[in-house]
Amino acid sequence: MDSDSTDRSAGPWLLLPVLALPLLAWATALPGCAEPCLDDGLGQMFCPESETEVATGDTTAGDTTEAGTTEADTAEAGDTEACAVLDVILIPQTPTLVLLVDQSLSMAQDFQGDTRWDVVRNVLTDPNNGIVPQFEGNIRFGLALYTSDTGDMNAPCPILTEVNPALNNFAEIDATLGMNAPLGDTPTGESLDAVWQTLDALDVPGKKFIVLATDGEPDTCAEPNPNNGQPQSVAAAQAAFGAGIQTYIISVGDQVSDAHLQDMANAGQGVGPGDPDAEFYKSLDPDALATAFDQILASVRSCRLDLDNPLTAEDTANCTLLVNGDPVGLDDPNGWALTDPTEVELLGSACDTLQAGTSSVQMECTCA
Structure with missing residues (x-):
């Protein structure tokens, strides 16, 4: 039986991963010390052979140490700055x-x-x-x-x-x-x-x-x-x-x-x-x-999309899925659902849009 024509010009959707990377912690040596530096017990560091005192402390982006090293992304050792938003890679089946x-x-x-x-x-x-x-x-x-x-x-x-x-x-x-x-x-x-x-x-x-x-x-x-x-x-x-x-x-x-x-x-x-x-x-x-x-x-054309990295049900509370730039609801009859840790499925009208030839499906998650 005949039905209305669909849009035959629409091509595949585009999925572009954009990662907000955390800042890295750097460690800097004291200048001029031939041997390991020593702590005088009062928070001051000195070189044994010259007893030249160098104050320790945090440096800010763009500062230059006495050794001439630029530390653009600096934090205390072991600390990282978490990204605010991570774009999850969705792979069409x-x-x-x-x-x-x-x-x-x-x-x-x-x-x-x-x-x-x-x-x-x-x-x-x-x-x-x-x-x-x-x-x-x-x-x-x-x-x-x-x-x-x-x-x-x-x-x-x-x-x-x-x-x-x-x-x-x-x-x-x-x-x-x-x-x-x-x-x-x-x-x-x-x-x-x-x-x-x-x-x-x-x-x-x-x-x-x-x-x-x-x-x-x-x-x-x-x-x-x-x-x-x-x-x-x-x-x-x-x-x-x-x-x-x-x-x-x-x-x-x-x-x-x-x-x-x-x-x-x-x-x-x-x-x-x-x-x-x-x-x-x-x-x-x-x-x-x-x-x-x-x-x-x-x-x-499948409404199921594979995830590059797995998500838990708890993770999905911090994720937003967008179809052609518009957010669709989690576990909504016309939104999306996590079918297993490595797969999401578009539902109802969201699926219809994808099958008709949508050009953009994107998931954004906070990465706390």
């Missing part, structure tokens, strides 16, 4: 997302003046507005094209053309889409099964997702016609969710039934009996297709 694209022959059909295949390719890899070049620095993108060749009894099924997930993966994904074209059938269930298992075995931090873009009802490797592979496709989405991998589905055109799209969306998001239905996406023109990808990418 990086999701991994495989673009599972239907390569069946029907993708060559017209879609508002271009083929469905070329429209999908343009939405994904257009150098100016494509989702992969926009977000390749913040999302590990992978690609899997899927089809089958029913004219060759010895051909493997499914036929998968894959690009392994990685950051900054635009060039390889763009080249792979450009070197391939629609052909064959639509074994969605078998393809989804193969892709999620490969993704599950990938040892990377952060959550994992699959976005399935298809233009028709699924068939199976065993029975390419008629297109009755719906149960296998739903079962594959359920298995992926059981492994912790969420699946989103986009219909390119109107040839996938709403009933199947809803079943796949619910299976991919782990919707149980009585729960509200998950959202599915039916794109009837190129703009709607771009909006669907935008909305999905917004939802996969």
